[in-house]
Amino acid sequence: MSGEEAVGQDGQSISKKALKKQQKEAEKAAKKAQHKKPDNQEAGDIDKEDTSKGRYGVLPLNQSQERLQRRLYKVSELQPSLSGQTVWVRGRLHTCRSKGKQCFFVIRQQKWTVQVMAIQSETISKQMIKFISGVTAESIIDVEGVVQTVGQKIQSCTQQGVELHIQQIWVVSAAEPRLPLLIEDASRPEGEGELATVNQDTRLDNRVLDLRTLANQSIFRLEAGVCRLFRDYLTAKGFVEIHTPKIISAASEGGANVFEVTYFKTKAYMAQSPQLYKQMAVCAEFDKVFTVGSVFRAEDSNTHRHLTEFIGLDLEMAFNYHYHEVLEVIGDMFVNLFKGLQEQYAEEISLVNKQYPAEPFKFLEPSLILNYKDGVEMLRQAGIEMGDEEDLSTPNEKLLGRLIKAKYDTDFFILDKFPLAVRPFYTMPDPTNPKWSNSYDMFMRGEEILSGAQRIHDPEFLSKRAELHGCQLDKIKGYIDSFRYGAPPHAGGGIGLERVTMLYLGLDNIRKTSLFPRDPKRLTP
């Protein structure tokens, strides 16, 4: 939202003056209610002629005064089969429209919504209608009502076949009258005519409100699914979950891009990956390990796909003869992940797509594996000039993704055998040509989401490579020494959780898939 325009609860602009008046009345009603305290609940408007007295008001702060045995129905449970039944529902006041003697409002519970009707009658007083109109959007309310089927489907709610006819309404927790952003604005697809939308910084500054949109509720439920499917697949394959230290004594992986931390009287660093530790766990005979945890990158990159703190899904695995044994496990893990998301999160995907339209994510089974040099060849045929041992630039990565999508109809592929020169020191060179390496990246919609390789498991060779890369051997002694006591050949990879979620859903910014994102310019909330 621009912050300039006052918007009423029904999504239509109203004058600031009118809004203020409305607020004042609501506050007055709330105050009145708070001053009188009967046994359990605070009573409603104290007007003597109020026939609804005791049927509405503001509840006192819940301090667990009493363990009520009253059942609260979920909005999703409100179906025509309950017709005629009186139910209690707790949810947020999503929107409210009042016209003279009647008032319609919508209760929202995450992705579910139901309409409630209040019409002035013998039991529903004028004062009660006024009170309802004054309840601020996003407030949490308890409503008692009778479930009624409706003739015409209520298009604006998820519960289209029923509405509630109100009997009681109590405010559990009141929202402030003026919200820094409106859920409706934040839920709107961008570029849809003249209606207000909310820019990214306003969203992130007010993330607790922003996260209530259907799209955000769905994004983070799906992201939880990514983690779960990753772990469940690997656990079933005999992997052991481990946890690796985030505070490390030396900037072990080359030195740049690490955050420095004051550790009592000394200096330490934040780990930029669990790389060395997951390899050490493999050497410690755990053989197949995975870990899900925070990784930290002190890169001053202000792009759509960089965060300074993100969640790494890492795995490492001893193999028998060839690193492709591992490559295939990872490929299969992704196929299983994509299928699982399709099957278990179809509704979430469709809800996200409503606000952020995207093509469905396509993949092959088994996954497409191309050699790096063949990828480079495709780029050259498309007019790109680049050297054999040159790394892929971000635009070339994107272009290659498009070329491969056109040729193979897949949004996921594996690029194998990268030039050794562009990989970390611990990467195993190709056995026949030291220009190449046993390393791979994986891509979704033309962006890298995993980097991995066979690692060098010989301590002398590893030391030599580390020195060539300018690493100080004394700083990684514990790591090098892990390979001195029998080390199996092994390979693995590290996945960026937020990137996987972003690219699976076809979103345009990684901040959309991080609950409280961190970048060089953002440390709050």
Added chain:
Amino acid sequence: MSGEEAVGQDGQSISKKALKKQQKEAEKAAKKAQHKKPDNQEAGDIDKEDTSKGRYGVLPLNQSQERLQRRLYKVSELQPSLSGQTVWVRGRLHTCRSKGKQCFFVIRQQKWTVQVMAIQSETISKQMIKFISGVTAESIIDVEGVVQTVGQKIQSCTQQGVELHIQQIWVVSAAEPRLPLLIEDASRPEGEGELATVNQDTRLDNRVLDLRTLANQSIFRLEAGVCRLFRDYLTAKGFVEIHTPKIISAASEGGANVFEVTYFKTKAYMAQSPQLYKQMAVCAEFDKVFTVGSVFRAEDSNTHRHLTEFIGLDLEMAFNYHYHEVLEVIGDMFVNLFKGLQEQYAEEISLVNKQYPAEPFKFLEPSLILNYKDGVEMLRQAGIEMGDEEDLSTPNEKLLGRLIKAKYDTDFFILDKFPLAVRPFYTMPDPTNPKWSNSYDMFMRGEEILSGAQRIHDPEFLSKRAELHGCQLDKIKGYIDSFRYGAPPHAGGGIGLERVTMLYLGLDNIRKTSLFPRDPKRLTP
């Protein structure tokens, strides 16, 4: 290990001179093997009369030269039903005993072991026996052999009914001849006569070796189970997994005990819990959330149960009427966890107990819930003098655990309604007596493993409490503001993963349940 005593591969002390000679011969054999390079594998001893030529030696560094289709059997698969079959096995040389013309050694694969027999014969040369004797303990080897049933059970191995009769042996990755600790020493229960054991610092300095003991293999597999059971239970109950930032702009929870980090041109801090963020996620309408991640405490506490970095299992949940709704979910989660560990990790528990004897962990269903003041009363009756609003000291915690164990026969209990004065600012006071609070701790074997409470969800009241505790409101503005837009009553708790694992298994030090522990004095490996 003391580091003073040279110990041979069969666990018996031998003279340093003999060990040196043995090493030299092994190195010579290995060198010889490395100099000759036939097509795929390096040949064995080049002596012309060697009838085993091509049946043993050191393999070249695995760089994924070839994807062999050879099946490797797991040690656990070697059963009498395979009798007569020729199999390949890869594992570590666990121990080796050679006597003249024969040699017995044990291959270890994590917790499984099998004996291999090599006797000089027409196909097994003198040189091959010598080569085998020279392979260093902990080296990774490929062995081809015929499965043979044995008359008398092999007590020292997990595969007691069979042994392998060797045909080929190839070293995949050689361990250094002198190990900083021996697995056998590190596996020994402490205080068992005169045999060597390994002290904690030597273990942690050489963690990659130390982790190979049966006890350690089991501890970390069980710890992975704790995480999995925690997550699966909550996921089934409708909780959403979230990830919260570890780098925060202000020392938000009171200020002390946070690590400072250099964040580009400014200062930031490492989060000492996901507390504020998981509450914000509840306010953001996720309602029930959990998170598993690193937490950081800059406490200079050098005790058996403090780490500067550990894994927090955190949950937070909106409730309807009373925080006991949440308390009960947590209690049930623990019961489910304890049962799951019992059922799914019985073997691991018994393996840990062999090295670290402990009473089986006892619990009640449903969990025992006592009021704090009743706990204090029990302590007073046992002769302890303490005030009503005084916090439990560590010795009193332990004593209370013993008193409760004696009275109720449970190692797990919940202490409810702590004095408000000893709890964090965001704790909800008791509705009837502000001396008490709606907060609880949970204990295993007399040590706290969870701290939790109903939280204040009213922004004004929360601000007041924060100020009373000396928090600077401007530093937690984002947090306080989260409650301004409708906030449900909610409660939750934070669990220390390493403590749960330690206390479930009855271990004496938290460093035993952290893969690479961090304390004020240890930052490596």
